[in-house]
Amino acid sequence: xxxxxxxxxxxxxxxxxxxxxxxxxxxxxxxxxxxxxxxxxxxxxxxxxx
Amino acid sequence: xxxxxxxxxxxxxxxxxxxxxxxxxxxxxxxxxxxxxxxxxxxxxxxxxxxxxxxxxxxxxxxxxxxxxxxxxxxxxxxxxxxxxxxxxxxxxxxxxxxxxxxxxxxxxxxxxxxxxxxxxxxxxxxxxxxxxxxxxxxxxxxxxxxxxxxxxxxxxxxxxxxxxxxxxxxxxxxxxxxxxxxxxxxxxxxxxxxxxxxxxxxxxxxxxxxxxxxxxxxxxxxxxxxxxxxxxxxxxxxxxxxxxxxxxxxxxx
Numbered sequence: 001x002x003x004x005x006x007x008x009x010x011x012x013x014x015x016x017x018x019x020x021x022x023x024x025x026x027x028x029x030x031x032x033x034x035x036x037x038x039x040x041x042x043x044x045x046x047x048x049x050x
Numbered sequence: 051x052x053x054x055x056x057x058x059x060x061x062x063x064x065x066x067x068x069x070x071x072x073x074x075x076x077x078x079x080x081x082x083x084x085x086x087x088x089x090x091x092x093x094x095x096x097x098x099x100x101x102x103x104x105x106x107x108x109x110x111x112x113x114x115x116x117x118x119x120x121x122x123x124x125x126x127x128x129x130x131x132x133x134x135x136x137x138x139x140x141x142x143x144x145x146x147x148x149x150x151x152x153x154x155x156x157x158x159x160x161x162x163x164x165x166x167x168x169x170x171x172x173x174x175x176x177x178x179x180x181x182x183x184x185x186x187x188x189x190x191x192x193x194x195x196x197x198x199x200x201x202x203x204x205x206x207x208x209x210x211x212x213x214x215x216x217x218x219x220x221x222x223x224x225x226x227x228x229x230x231x232x233x234x235x236x237x238x239x240x241x242x243x244x245x246x247x248x249x250x251x252x253x254x255x256x257x258x259x260x261x262x263x264x265x266x267x268x269x270x271x272x273x274x275x276x277x278x279x280x281x282x283x284x285x286x287x288x289x290x291x292x293x294x295x296x297x298x299x300x301x302x303x304x
Contacts (some may be wrong), residue, residue: 004095008105011169017109017163018093018094021116024155025268031151039282043295046286 063190064281065290067141071274078274082267091262106212109167111257114242115265117160120188121223123153125268127195128220131213142210144284146216147199147275152269154192158187164237172236181237184222193217205284 007014061173093111100107116222127146134142162183165175195215229238241250242258250258285291 007108008099010104010170012110013106013152013166017112017166020162020166021112021159024159026200028152028155028272028276032279036279039279039286040295040298043282043286043291046297047292047295047303050229 051143051163063286064141064285065293068278068281068290068294071278075271075274078267078271081144082264082271084122085264085267087259089257089264092257097257098251100186103171106167106170107254108161111261112174113160113163113167114258116156116163117185118157119265119269120153120160120185121226122266123149123156124188124192124216124219124223127153128223131216134209135217135277140209143205143213143282144277145273147196147209147214148273148280150192150196150199152272154196156265156269157185157189157192161189161212172296177236179235179237180233181226184226184229188219188226189223191215193212252292 005011010020089111094108097108099105119271127149130142130145130149133139133189134146161182168177169175195212198215199212202211229235230237242255282291282294
């Protein structure tokens with residue numbers, strides 16, 4: 001297991017690559033979730049005033 | 051009206067697209083996860099280390115799919131741009147503006163992971179080689195498309211301007227692809243996407259193809275989510291959003 005995380009001495013480069021990619025894609029996943037929720041709330045406010 | 055024309059017309063209507071995309075999202079997400087898990091496991095654990103690059107070659111399993119997708123997303127946007135300009139389909143414009151940040155993210159990942167691989171292998175984080183430079187330009191074109199649409203208040207004008215800019219940027223795609231052939235680049239030439247048989251071992255190739263397929267479905271997933279959010283935000287005062295809001299409130303009261 002330690003050998004797996006060591007990545008033959010390239011641990012920093014390999015795990016940084018996978019880590020940064022995961023982070024960027026996670027932001028892409030969360031952004032529309034939050035935007036959708038906010039848009040829905042705004043629509044509800046809009047129609048409750050009408 | 052024939053079936054294709056009818057389907058095409060309906061796809062252009064947000065009141066039809068919005069619930070359909072909502073139904074598709076969980077399935078697309080499930081396929082993405084089903085491809086990602088074996089792809090990651092095989093890529094990180096079972097694929098044999100490269101005889102020259104050692105374990106560092108595993109970076110390829112995010113780098114290559116991200117780079118492929120950064121170009122695929124752009125090609126899809128260019129097709130949508132033609133549809134938007136010729137047939138004035140607003141949904142195609144929503145597709146472009148929703149794709150741009152995803153494409154930019156894939157290009158960013160390709161550049162960063164390439165840099166993280168280049169440091170131990172080439173001894174440099176960055177070189178101004180044709181492949182790297184043209185990919186960096188692709189990243190900036192994505193940002194430009196996104197910024198242009200958001201800078202113009204009137205969304206009809208914004209959509210048209212963005213579609214034209216998207217078509218102009220298509221010139222960069224063949225430059226990226228053939229850069230390793232046309233110029234003497236430090237970046238290695240293609241091993242999979244060429245007309246010969248791929249010069250890569252099958253145990254290394256399978257996880258790569260799994261990851262590439264996973265990234266395709268991830269693009270579709272993120273695209274559907276972003277299109278839904280953008281449509282809802284833009285169409286706040288239109289009839290179909292009103293219907294959705296009232297149906298939601300009815301369901302909440304139950």
